[in-house]
Amino acid sequence: MxxxxxxxxxxxxxxxxxxxxxxxxxxxxxxxxxxxxxxxxxxxxxxxxxxxxxxxxxxxxxxxKVLERSPAGLLPEDALAWYQTLDTYEGEQDTFHRRHLMSDYAKEVMDLRCNTCHQGNDPREETANSSANGDTALTQRKHVDPTLCLMCHGQYDAQIMGVPPGDWRETGNLFNFDCLTCHAAIRTHRHQVNFLKPQAIEDAAQSRKDVCFGCHGGRAWYDIPFPYPRHAWPSAGPEIPDWAKNRPTESTARFLATPN
Amino acid sequence: MAMKLDEEKKAKVKLAVKRRKKEVYTPVIPDTQLGFVHNNVDCIGCRACEIACKDKNGLPAGPRFRRVQYVEGGSYPEVYAYKVNISCNHCAKPACLPACPTGAIFKRQKDGIVDIDSTLCIGCRRCEATCPYGAPQYDPEEGIVKKCNLCVDEIDAGRKPYCVMGCMMRVLDLVDINQLRQGVYDTKAIAPHETPVRAVKNFADPTLTNPSIAFIPHSKGKVE
Structure with missing residues (x-):
């Protein structure tokens, strides 16, 4: 090869x-x-x-890197990207891959590898699934399954969490955008996967509110909450709530920090 | 005459813009939502739509706004084949739009077309990553992203996009997607006994962005 x-x-x-x-x-x-x-x-x-x-x-x-100026002459520094509004990112605009692999924040809290997201493609069609028999788990026309993005960029379901009043922006304002107001005590081990640095996330969340809210509550990529695997926290009790029934209780095997 | 802001006020405006951009994105609710319908069963995979699209948009080797995918399977004698034909789905809630840092991507109020002004693109490829359906196409020669705009000039002239006009089997059509879903839009892409669906096998979850597309699925391409 x-x-x-x-x-x-x-x-x-x-x-x-x-x-x-x-x-x-x-x-x-x-x-x-x-x-x-x-x-x-x-x-x-x-x-x-x-x-x-x-x-x-x-x-x-x-x-x-991004172009020094767009074909019409727009300078990247004259435009504000959403990620630049968060307290988790400093600096100029950059490309998608560089921000996920090379940025200070990426190095601090992530341990992404190429194959965390990329699971191959079908060279015949430059896309996935030219054979309906092959259960490749690839997504049509995409090199990456978009639900993988939601593992980090997915909103939590405000309704399930029971946070008033059910709208993330209002909820954020209510709690001063500080998720740890409640979640200092209610902590799961959901971050213990091989593409994140769990302890670094815990440390970063103490000083920067967008570490939690920026992705899981604020202006998330997609308009739907992501059905994360249920990781019960120690005081959650043995009873499984209705919303968690039939959900996995741990992350996909290939992402587990210590594979079984 | 516009009032000139002093430095202090400029900084305040910048801060307000930053705060708003961080928290809020107001989606465009179009008057009408145009979208494609594709008959996966009757499509013969001639790729005339692909070629018409490349020709219309002057695309070099590499970027393909429209792509006909051949799906084949089974074991002899029970074999099957069908085609899935996708370009930009002009989603009701396009993920690419709020992701664009320069405002190059926009959605038209009157017909829901999601268009990109590529002259404002700085090639960060964020839209490419956020789109669940692989619509934005990176042009490595120019270092910018381009995408299907439904041949907006043709639409404004009262015609249909080049891909639809090039389809000799009439299995691809541009429709009012809401009317189609209600069963009140007449198109040659759908036979009287066929019912359109929102997704086929291995198509990304349509609840992510509510794509404006409908398929007539093959029996082997149906999803629950």
Whole structure:
């Protein structure tokens, strides 16, 4: 695999500096199409792929930054991204991958690997599921299942939590956007997964309110609450509430910090 | 004449904008919501819609606003094949729109078209990540994101998008999606005995953004 990948003129291709045809003509050993079928892009090999292996070919996701100005001349510093309004992010606008892998906050509380989100794709259609037989768990047209994003960016269900008055913005105002007002005592071990740094999250939440509210309550990505696996807290009692029936009680096996 | 703000007031305005942007996003509720309907069973996968789209939008190799996906399976003699054809779904609550840091993405009030002014795009690719359906397409040659705008110029001229006009089987159509779901919109993409659904197998959860699309599913592509 490495040999195949190493012959790819990865960064120049992805940045569009040269076209595929130009790259192939400039390097007789280039096997771009063959490398797309490399086992590392499929189960089970992708589960054990290291970041270094992925970045051998896909380094451009780290190198590439936002444009210095848009085609119409808009400067990134003249626009305010939502993530820049949170107390968890400092600095200029940056690309999606860099913010999840290279930003100070990412390094502080996350331990994301390429295969945390990416579970391969189907090279035949450059998308998932060209075979209805193969239960690949991939999502059509997407390289990442969007429900994975919700593991971090999912709203909690205000109704289930019973927080008045059922609207997150109003609830936030009521509690001064400080989730730990109640959740200092009611704590689960939900953050104990292999793509997060649980203790760092606990520490960061003490000083920055958006560590909790920014993603789980505030302006979340999607308009629906995410049905997190139920992690009962120590004082929750043995009875399972109606809303938690049939829900898993721990995170998906591949995300468990210490696999069973 | 506009009043000129002093530095102190400018800082206050900036702070207010930041506070508002952090907490609030008000979705556009369109007068009418246009959307696609695709018949997965009758589509022959000729990709004329894809080519018409690439041609209309002058797209280089790489970005594909519309994509016909071939889904095949089964074991002889019980084999099957169907096509799923998706571009931008012009969602009722598009996740890409509030994600855009420069305001390049917007939703039209009159027909619910979600469009992107790519000249304002700085290529952060955040919309690409938030869209559950893979609609925003990164153009590596220009370093910006582009997407289907339902051929908005054609719509304004009273015609249908190039992909619909190019479909020789008439399995792809542009409809008033709410009327279609109520069963009162007549389209050649749906036979009298067929009932449209909101999602097919491996299509991302439609409750995420309420996509304006309907499918006539193949029996093997149905979801509960």
């Amino acid at each position: 490495m040999k195949l990948c190493q012959v790819i003129v990865h960064a120049t291709l992805a940045l569009g500096v040269i076209t595929l045809a130009q790259a192939e003509s400039s390097n007789a050993n280039l096997q771009y199409n063959a490398s797309r079928w490399d086992p590392i892009h499929f189960k089970p090999a992708i589960d054990s792929a290291s970041n270094e292996q992925c970045l051998t070919c896909h380094q451009e996701i780290i190198d590439r």
